[in-house]
Amino acid sequence: MKWTVWIPALLLGLVSGFMLGALRVVRVKPEFSFDGLATLGIGLLLFLGVQLVYTRISDDRRAERDLLISLAKDVVAAVDEVDGICEQLNPLEQFQDGHVATLNSALQKYSNSLRMLDAAVKGCKLEGPGDLLARCSEDRYRYKDFLTDSPYPNRFAAGSRRQQQALHSQLKENLTTLIFKINRI
Amino acid sequence: MPALSQLLLRIASEFSKTPGPRTRAEGKHSAEEFLDTILLNRFDQAVSEGQSLLIDLDGGYGYGTSFLEEAFGGLARQRGVEVVLQHLDFKSDEEPYLRDDVTRFIRQAKTGFR
Numbered sequence: 001m002k003w004t005v006w007i008p009a010l011l012l013g014l015v016s017g018f019m020l021g022a023l024r025v026v027r028v029k030p031e032f033s034f035d036g037l038a039t040l041g042i043g044l045l046l047f048l049g050v051q052l053v054y055t056r057i058s059d060d061r062r063a064e065r066d067l068l069i070s071l072a073k074d075v076v077a078a079v080d081e082v083d084g085i086c087e088q089l090n091p092l093e094q095f096q097d098g099h100v101a102t103l104n105s106a107l108q109k110y111s112n113s114l115r116m117l118d119a120a121v122k123g124c125k126l127e128g129p130g131d132l133l134a135r136c137s138e139d140r141y142r143y144k145d146f147l148t149d150s151p152y153p154n155r156f157a158a159g160s161r162r163q164q165q166a167l168h169s170q171l172k173e174n175l176t177t178l179i180f181k182i183n184r185i
Numbered sequence: 186m187p188a189l190s191q192l193l194l195r196i197a198s199e200f201s202k203t204p205g206p207r208t209r210a211e212g213k214h215s216a217e218e219f220l221d222t223i224l225l226n227r228f229d230q231a232v233s234e235g236q237s238l239l240i241d242l243d244g245g246y247g248y249g250t251s252f253l254e255e256a257f258g259g260l261a262r263q264r265g266v267e268v269v270l271q272h273l274d275f276k277s278d279e280e281p282y283l284r285d286d287v288t289r290f291i292r293q294a295k296t297g298f299r
Contacts, residue, residue: 097203097246104247111282141286148249150207 064124068182071117078110083168100153132178139171189237197244207251216255242277254290261294
């Protein structure tokens with residue numbers, strides 16, 4: 001429960017107040033003053049208000065960051081799925097319709113997951129990941145271009161597996177950097 | 186400039202749900218076949234009627250880069266990049282990035298793909 005965080009804060013405030021009052025340079029009058037109480041009350045309310053707003057903003061930011069990281073991980077998973085399918089298809093000399101449909105479906109899933117992440121970053125109005133996201137978008141284009149250019153959809157070009165893997169590694173590297181960037185916001 | 190009224194071309198229902206390779210020599214449902222038999226005629230019709238041609242990319246099994254580049258990049262090479270950009274539009278609810286990809290192929294048509 002969120003209200004429990006206020007208990008240690010209140011205890012800390014009381015202890016700090018007593019310790020401050022115990023200092024020699026601080027003279028505490030043994031009098032009861034309504035003015036002092038009112039000032040204390042107002043100060044306390046202000047403090048609580050600021051703390052509430054800060055906690056709310058910080059919770060919202062944390063939730064957004066967690067969502068963005070989750071979406072970025074979805075993109076990584078989608079990219080890995082594409083590479084897994086490429087691994088299976090590379091040895092084939094002729095693709096069947098089912099092979100092509102499977103790869104296209106995986107590429108679509110990858111494209112759409114990246115689009116979702118892009119929309120979420122724009123929705124959160126975060127400026128930090130913008131350049132990295134643009135790089136990931138270019139990666140997507142380059143990767144799909146390489147995989148689905150001729151002789152696709154008949155087969156992959158002979159010997160293209162190493163370059164597929166290199167592109168895949170580059171994608172994941174940029175996505176991982178993006179996740180770190182989001183985490184530090 | 187006011188928006189042009191639109192003709193619609195649904196690739197999945199009017200050509201193939203499984204668009205194929207770049208050229209006829211490479212296999213069936215090629216981009217070359219699509220361009221020669223459907224796209225050029227429909228595009229010219231749209232231009233002559235003062236309309237734009239809306240290409241619906243949904244409903245199929247997906248598109249390879251070679252198909253899209255040969256079809257739409259090829260259209261731009263034959264009819265001109267600016268004319269094509271002015272009279273062509275794309276719709277894809279299934280894969281929104283497709284629209285950007287195809288537009289890129291059209292813009293790169295004269296300077297050469299890759």
